[in-house]
Amino acid sequence: MVTASTPSPDHLRLLVKVARMYHERGLRQPEIAERLNMSQARVSRLLKEAADRSVVRTVVVSPEGVHAELEEALVKEYGLRDAVVADAGGAGTDVIPALAAATATYLDATLKGGDVIGISSWSATLLEAVNVMPAKTNSVAHEVVQIVGGSGSPEVQLHATRLTSRLAELTGARPVFAPCAALVHSRELRDLLSKEPDVAEVMQSWGRLTLALVGIGTLEPSPLLRRSGNAITPEDKRQLEELGAVGDVCTRYFDAEGRPVNADFDDRIIGIEPDQLRAVDRRIGVAGGEAKVAAIRGAARGAWINILITDADTAKALLKNP
Incomplete structure (x- = not known):
């Protein structure tokens, strides 16, 4: 206790x-x-x-x-800026509570002031992290910005909104919402929405990011993403498998080496571009569990992230077959 x-x-x-x-x-x-x-x-x-x-x-x-040796080994093996390895209690354990607590502590310790934080909209782990993160007494961030469309089905819309608004509240920042879906029906619709003032504002803010806080997904959409209406279709998934994709960050898919894959739906995404994301100084990826090992490895190899927060079993798997 x-x-x-x-x-x-x-x-x-x-x-x-x-x-x-x-x-x-x-x-x-x-x-x-x-x-x-x-x-x-x-x-x-x-x-x-x-x-x-x-x-x-x-x-x-x-x-x-505490797994300091694993953290140092991950930094060395994958060329990371930093790594945090949480103890989730062993195989078969739900890793989300441990990852959320580790993420909350890391942010509490490393946010110093003036940051423009980009956050992915549909992560249950990040939502849990802001739920357990203590409020800062002084403002430690300027803006908290959604970096992928945050609109979805009404029953889960509040999760994406709360994630952004709560982190902004905790850090004394201004929330900036992306008032559109992450994946729209056509390229023409994406282009039209991108010209809307509210959407254009959030897209312009992506160039000011100093920190990105993202989940790492697999080809199998998470329950929250699926319920949001922003998940890929079974046909999209089959195409991604044929292209060798193993995971995604902000609906941008990559292969085992971290190279972007060009799927048919890429021109329907409203979210930060891969090169724009990789230009952000600190890119924190939060993910764990056996099913995500390949995706996390690809994200690290491709420099989609340069700071990793994961659990001990996943860290060992990443180091066993780097």
Whole structure:
């Protein structure tokens, strides 16, 4: 049981990460602050807390449930900027609660102010993350922007809206909604919608992003995406399989090496373009579970993400067959 004096596993994970970077890898505090996108004062406080809690002695000791070695191995193997590995409790466990908690802690620690955050609209994991994320006392973001169409079936529309509005509320930012579907019926309709003032505004804001927070999907749409009406059809799925696609970020599909695949429905998507996404400085991908290993690997190989938040079993699978 976690009490007021007992830090959460996610906070312990952050203590261990900072301590290892400083004591074992010899990085200076300003370097650590830059790499983890936090203030130098916070790095100093975390190092002191690590010593107070006996995390730092003559060596760095990882508490149970903290996977610093896996995180460092993922960074090295896939050329990531950072990695967070959550302990989800073993095979067969629902990984969403652990990933959500890890994501909330990571954002709480690394959002410093002035960020323009792009967020994918249809992720149950990201929705759970904002549900458990604490509110910041000061504004740490300028805007929270939907980077793929956020309109869908009325019964699930509120999920996409809440995800964006709640993250904006927590970070003191202005929410910017994409008032259209992610996948429309024709290229002509996409072109017409793109000229609408509200849609044009959100598309222009994609060029200002400093951080993208995205889920990583497989060819099998998630229940939330399917219910939204933005999922691909069975015919689209068959074509993607023929093209060698393994996963997607914001409805942009890629193969096992992370190369974009050109599906027939690409010109019907209202969402951030692949090159535009990969130009964002920090691209946080949140995903886990056995079914998503190939998709996560492709997303990392193709630089769709450069920060990964996943679970321990998935991390081991990614390192077993990189």
